[in-house]
Amino acid sequence: MSKILEGLNPAQKEAVINYTTPSLIIAGAGSGKTRVLTSRIAYMLEQGVRADNILALTFTKKAANEMRERIDAMVGSAARRINMGTFHSIFSRILRENAEAIGYTREYTIYETTDSKNLIKTIVKERNLDEDKYKPGLIQSRISTAKNSLITPGAYAANASLTGEDREKMIPEFANIYLEYCRRCKHNNAMDFDDLLLQTNILLRDRPDILLKYQDQFQYILVDEYQDTNYAQYLIVRRLSHSHNRVCVVGDDAQSIYSFRGAKIENILSFKRDYPQAQVFKLEQNYRSTQTIVDAANSVIKHNTRQMQKQCFSAAEQGDKIRIFKAYTDREEAELVVTDLRDRVREGGDEWSESAILYRTNNQSLVLEEALRRKGIPYKIYKGNSFYDHKEIKDLLGYIRLVVNPKDDEAFKRVINTPARGIGDTTVDRIAAIAQAAGCSMWEAIDTLVQQPPKDSVEKAIVKKVTDFVSFIRTVATERDIKSLYDFGLELATRSGLITSYRVTNTPEAQSAIDNIEELLNTMQEYTERTEAEIRNGEREEFETPTVEEWLANVMLMSDMDNEDPESNNKVTLMTVHSAKGLEYKYVYIVGCEENLFPSLMAIESLEGVEEERRLFYVALTRAKKLATLSCTDMRFRWGQMSFSTPSRFLSEIDSKYVESDFDLRGARRNRALNIDEQEDATTVMRRRYDVRFQERKATQPTAPKPQPQPQQPSYSVDRLKKVNTAPASGSSNLAPCSYSVGQRVSHPKFGQGTIVAIEPLATDHKLEVDFGATYGKKTLLAKLAKLTVL
DNA sequence: TATGATATCCTTTTT
């Protein structure tokens, strides 16, 4: 028997070996889904399937990387040739190869949310539409929904029920905005996230030859988290598999939590209809959690009407019952949770990293952070795309985008006057007008502007500034093929004045901006090194040297989650329930289990809404391996106001036999940690509430500095903002001798101790290569920017 | 053109 099959349970084994039939693998929480998927692929390779005939699609880079590593461990470097990645990254690559077929060039850039929003804003303004009615966010989400459902502007305008809906919503011009938006994106040689899927469909629909080619190549298609696919993704898979039907999808209908992003739970529910020969495999044994947790989660999810039948069970120990806390306020809730967490971890002798606090909305993290900080407990917090949301990152990316794709007007507008170089709104508007009239990009329009004879000295000065900008971009653009990726990025960062503008502002924020820029540049270096290693290992062809476009596309499709920070090893994790999907922790705290919060206010009006929230709750609960603790409050600060709360319906949906009775709030008993008498009358309760409020006020007031009772842990996720060691004074115009030398031991605020292995002089600075050992490896740093201390 | 003041909006968000 193949080694790959060892240790798999019968259901898992079946799901692995039947790789030639269309397969639907229903994988309950913690049922070894990734293991099955990776084993199936490894098994296929072992059976002689060629790696590049396999297409494996995931939703996150993280999932793709994890799978690749695990397959690698099973079958070795053959894994590298598998086409594995996120929907967006795989198809952005395919679109790049076939860009001309759909009227783009291979240099097309990717618009992120803010770019689309800005474009929508300009269109709304140009058409003199009421910006209160045509809110960019609303328009954008409508466009996104349309694209995800593969409704083109033409089809939209022709659809009476959609246009009728728009008239009702007082946005009758929507279809025209949508049309114009698409036109402009194409004109700018840009695609938004949804385009990557929509345009792929268009390509596969309109070019049978190209479709055939990929059908031929992708003999075996596997899709992870199938319950989260939208219609566009669904149809791509159908199209690609049409000739052979060798599709394997893995998912759990009970964990479908992304309908607001267009995910269609129907895709998984009706898989058997689409692929009648499909075999269904159910993975029902949970290897993650205790029996209590699995049974409790089942007791909640069975309140949903629509679901696939399955009997999830755990063969692990029974485990502790689920505990439910009730606190008066959100602040107290945080205090209780954090105290309990600390005691739990200390008693069990566990690592901080084995516990997580989950919440429904990001803004709940604030009070929790405060409580953790007060107690000196290290924590890390996942918050959206914070890194790529930073202005300085977007600015630098804007420069790179403009060089790669000069038609990218959104990038142009972003960088033309950032940092301020005296090219104001009026000038930008004029360029936009010229571009509009000539039907060209703003970058091309500049030539016209420059050629016009200037009327006065003011105009002359502006023309000078604009020509300076143009020549700067041109110079860097010509250098891009000669220079390394890193040097190219560095050139843009310095010569644009971006770095200088932050350096002169000597604030912690500015320093953090510089750090972020440095980090972005480092990803360029790492990218080069990685691809070079791939060439060495024969996993990549010699001629496929890393290009800027490739790196850029990669970065645009990256999220914070992908940059796992090795430094954040032993820390408590804080995140939304959504971000927690796929993760597991020994101790899980779910806070804010209250009506109108979890389930969310927006969701409770519809059955589907509540059912999705229930699945979300199911996801939250099943993250716990050993112990789940839920909490709610009587009142919490919402939008600057105290508002009353009632316990979440989901709390009472948990079968009471799985709930610790001392913590059972349905027994009208107060949490014993509070030591409050049950018989308290209403007035006392109210008084107490006000007392709590009063105390909170006092606590927030800046008090005289007292010696901190708990020593603060040195590093939090916010320490990027902390100022460490002021950078050495800039001053020196010519290249000053480097203050470091090869072999020197240095210390970096983030990467720790390291040794300088190489120094290379640059125009105004020195490039240092520093080896920070196993966790961080070699980093390229700038002598002037990096806050290194010589040891 | 940069800055401070006021208005406005508040889910979730793998890409």
Place this chain on the structure above:
DNA sequence: GGATATCATA
């Protein structure tokens, strides 16, 4: 409450 956007003003 607070982050962000837009506006008025020097």
